[in-house]
């Protein structure tokens with residue numbers, strides 16, 4: 001992890017900063033993102049994937065964490081962006097991101113979102129099903145545009161991960177199923193359409209996956225499909241997008257895979273199988289989200305209460321919780337944490353760090369070893385860069401924490417802490433209730 005270690009009086013350092021100082025300056029809870037760590041991961045994607053394979057490209061999956069500042073970092077590292085909603089597209093636009101380097105996903109895109117994408121000049125619209133295809137063809141025709149698209153397929157691969165974040169299995173809500181003739185018919189539809197420019201296929205089989213087997217299986221199925229399509233329809237895919245899903249070890253158990261441990265086997269298999277099938281190997285894009293940003297972030301919380309329930313359990317209650325990180329309660333995700341203001345003191349107790357929400361399931365970290373916990377301690381939860389800020393809610397009318405970007409000597413707020421006024425923005429009391 002970047003710039004992590006012990007500093008003044010046993011304070012945890014992160015991204016070159018004393019975390020206790022960050023908490024005092026910006027308040028808690030606080031998301032802290034290390035710019036250097038994000039850049040390092042982007043560079044690693046470039047060096048070990050993009051530069052190693054002809055025609056390779058990577059789009060950062062914004063759903064993991066997206067702010068305008070993040071768009072600027074990703075842009076300056078030469079990556080594209082995977083966007084999944086009108087709101088994410090708007091964020092990229094406002095940041096001045098080159099939209100020809102973006103992919104728009106979504107299994108239920110609205111007409112407004114499709115129109116927005118066509119107007120904005122999104123690089124590829126990844127079409128998720130037949131009805132979207134027809135809507136898009138009509139919209140593009142009406143606007144006198146030709147939409148560059150990929151068709152998302154559900155390759156029927158069961159990735160080894162939590163069932164909520166599996167997306168490529170048969171029966172998935174995402175993509176064209178490979179059962180029956182739906183996909184072949186869709187390809188025929190695209191080829192006959194003047195407003196659609198079909199470039200290739202896309203899959204994303206799931207998230208937080210640790211071995212390449214499922215991705216390689218999906219590639220295998222994809223090439224079989226492209227072979228059959230070439231034979232039946234004459235369609236030649238110039239490009240494929242193999243999605244993201246590359247896992248990050250939240251517990252630091254030594255299984256933190258490099259991105260090449262996924263992409264090398266996928267590329268080897270793609271190249272070999274295309275050669276065997278007599279197909280030109282299409283250009284390849286990947287869409288890592290978590291792998292780029294997870295370890296680049298930590299969350300800082302202030303301990304508000306310490307509650308010892310006999311010798312059963314000690315609860316350490318903090319000023320955030322499932323509103324800023326829903327992953328433990330939603331997926332049972334386990335995180336590492338530390339008492340950031342007392343890194344030099346030996347652990348004598350095991351505690352459960354709980355959030356402040358009105359839910360018994362609002363448990364952030366179980367089994368944390370600490371020195372005797374005290375009100376006012378600072379808890380740092382590690383590897384929270386991905387799917388925390390982006391999944392935050394205002395449950396219990398709890399404002400969303402600020403995000404601070406740290407780099408060298410700088411610490412800049414890139415997303416302000418919400419105020420109570422922010423929470424009420426847009427609320428109205430109708431006349432008869434005044």
Ligand code: LLP
Pocket residue numbers: 061063064082105165204206207208243244245246287288289290291327331386387391
């Ligand atoms: N591409 C597509 C089309 C996706 O749907 C996703 C994630 C990605 C790329 C990036 O996947 P990654 O590399 O980050 O695994 N909220 C869940 C994760 C949902 C992922 C949804 N799609 C979580 O907190 O684990």
